[in-house]
């Protein structure tokens with residue numbers, strides 16, 4: 303039924319009832335008693351209305367303070383409607399608070415920075431990622447102009463030009479950030495920052511790797527092409543031809559080593575190639591490493607091996623490649639007559655350790671932290687002369703990473719070096 307009718311029909315009925323009662327009194331007792339009763343009824347109705355009005359006014363002043371009365375007559379409907387409104391309101395409020403909490407949590411976890419600014423770029427709110435990216439502090443910087451907080455000429459120019467359809471690549475506080483500004487309601491603006499420092503670094507490493515690898519391959523290739531051109535244009539005697547062929551073969555081997563090492567590195571880095579641990583027969587592995595080192599040394603060094611340590615689990619091929627690289631470096635960087643000692647033992651942390659010590663040329667301290675970088679060499683010509691690719695220690699580092707191990711290097715120029723590999727118990 304129509305709500306207005308619902309309100310007026312009982313009112314009209316009650317009024318009619320009162321009027322009829324007063325009419326009957328008039329007819330029975332005359333006008334004065336009837337008017338007196340009517341006046342009393344009016345007075346009590348007015349009193350009831352005023353009482354409910356005062357209760358309503360008190361409740362409106364502080365709706366949380368207490369319950370509304372049940373009311374009488376039309377007041378019952380009014381109070382129950384108000385009560386329902388308050389309940390709905392409380393429910394909405396609770397939902398809103400929950401949504402806000404969820405929104406804040408999401409913003410806290412977001413890896414991208416979000417800064418909300420007003421129409422004149424005053425900071426209103428920012429999330430923790432924005433604090434980290436831009437050096438802001440929500441509590442300290444709220445209400446300050448963002449251009450005074452992000453002090454960078456590139457950022458200033460971006461704001462002045464106002465071409466927000468294009469993102470800005472910003473170098474700020476040793477980070478590389480992609481910055482977007484998005485205008486939204488009430489002329490407010492959102493600034494979003496995305497940290498690409500790591501991606502840029504990987505991209506730079508990739509570019510450097512390609513440049514280095516191309517450079518490394520170009521040198522032997524130039525030598526081979528040079529000899530081939532001579533052979534094609536000149537009639538060489540047998541001895542010269544054989545000498546050229548020997549040099550070309552050497553350069554070919556150099557390219558072969560380089561490509562093999564690059565493939566090994568790429569395999570070790572590939573996520574599609576997980577390490578499959580297997581029990582390792584350490585003694586056999588160590589004897590293989592010793593045999594290879596002696597073959598490379600060709601009797602020029604005294605090489606010894608001691609095996610007295612626990613067995614481990616891991617990839618035998620990968621560990622052979624890592625230990626082989628360390629042993630071959632010792633041979634290649636130790637002058638004839640030097641001593642090389644290979645040893646396998648227990649480590650202090652309950653795992654195993656492999657140590658390669660030599661009495662070779664040693665390394666100056668400033669180079670030590672960079673030795674595992676790809677293509678890093680202390681002395682390029684010596685490395686090349688001994689068939690080095692500059693990738694050996696990078697391979698060692700990757701193998702150890704996959705085995706949860708570590709490499710430490712001690713060396714003194716002119717005296718010798720010691721490379722220690724620590725591997726966890728069980729591999």
Ligand code: ADP
Pocket residue numbers: 627631632635660662663664665673674678679680681685686689690691692693694695696719
């Ligand atoms: P390379 O193929 O040039 O030997 P590595 O990555 O194996 O490349 O080693 C990097 C550099 O570390 C070498 O070029 C060399 O300068 C230095 N190095 C490695 N092992 C030794 C060692 N036992 N004694 C002296 N220098 C070493």
